[in-house]
Amino acid sequence: AEHAQPTSHTPLTSTTPTSTHTTTLGSNSSATKPGGKTMPTRKIVPRTPFEDVKLLRLIGQGSFGSVYFGLWSGAPVAVKTIKSFSSGSVDGNVPAQSFEALLTASISHPYLVQTYKHGERMSSCAEGAPDEVKGPGASNLHETWIVQEWCDGGTLRSRCTVPRIELKDLCDVVEIGIEISRAGTYLHDMGIIHGDLNPNNVLTKKMSTRRGFICKVCDFGLARVLEGGTDEICTQTMGT
Ligand SMILES: Nc1ncnc2c1ncn2[C@@H]1O[C@H](COP(=O)(O)OP(=O)(O)O)[C@@H](O)[C@H]1O
Ligand SMILES: [Mg+2]
Structure with missing residues (x-):
């Protein structure tokens, strides 16, 4: 089954992204109406590179990316994205931003968060990129996506x-x-x-x-x- 735990010491491999960088609608936010009443709104969450992984809500956001709660074919998962602006395409070497995905997919232990699968996605220089990477020959936005075991008890x-x-x-x-x-x-x-x-x-x-x-x-x-x-x-x- 797809949700079976990966075997330990699996070779360092990357799964293939299946779609381009678009957005889809989540449904877990609220906004304040003029007059003070709150009304439900729909919050935009990114679409993942995986057909079978849907994001539901943002859990945390840092300088390098975000962590979402999502579903992988219906099963709860955490999805970590790491974003960076890098010139050109990913070559044969492991890019620094992919290292966490490759490393965690290769290890398995009851007291480590398990990575189930991961992927990379490049999209053209998006709005919000630092000025120094805009313009002709601009850098690409590199995204690493890590689908992990969902830990429902909070941090220690x-x-x-x-x-x-x-x-x-x-x-x-x-x-x-x-x-x-x-x-x-x-x-x-x-x-x-x-x-x-x-x-x-x-x-x-x-x-x-x-x-x-x-x-x-x-x-x-x-x-x-x-x-x-x-x-x-x-x-x-x-x-x-
Ligand atoms: N597998 C997970 N299950 C539940 N929450 C998670 C998971 N991974 C990360 N988080 C939440 O996201 C936060 C940041 O994740 P972390 O991997 O530590 O990234 P960062 O590099 O931003 O510190 C964690 O402190 C936790 O609250
Ligand atoms: Mg951390």
């Missing part, structure tokens, strides 16, 4: 808003630490450095366990892969 940060001092809370802390460490051990064995491990990049997924959720490490936007045989890497500190 959002669960750390009140002090918890009971014995069961300490058990939770130990279990959370173990889950994140297991994900870290898996990454270490694969020669992957996450580079930005913090409570905002640990999502939670509701489960019918004593604690009610499990942890899933996400966001490999600053990750690095160690070259064969190397066990250290020297980079600029960018994450937290």
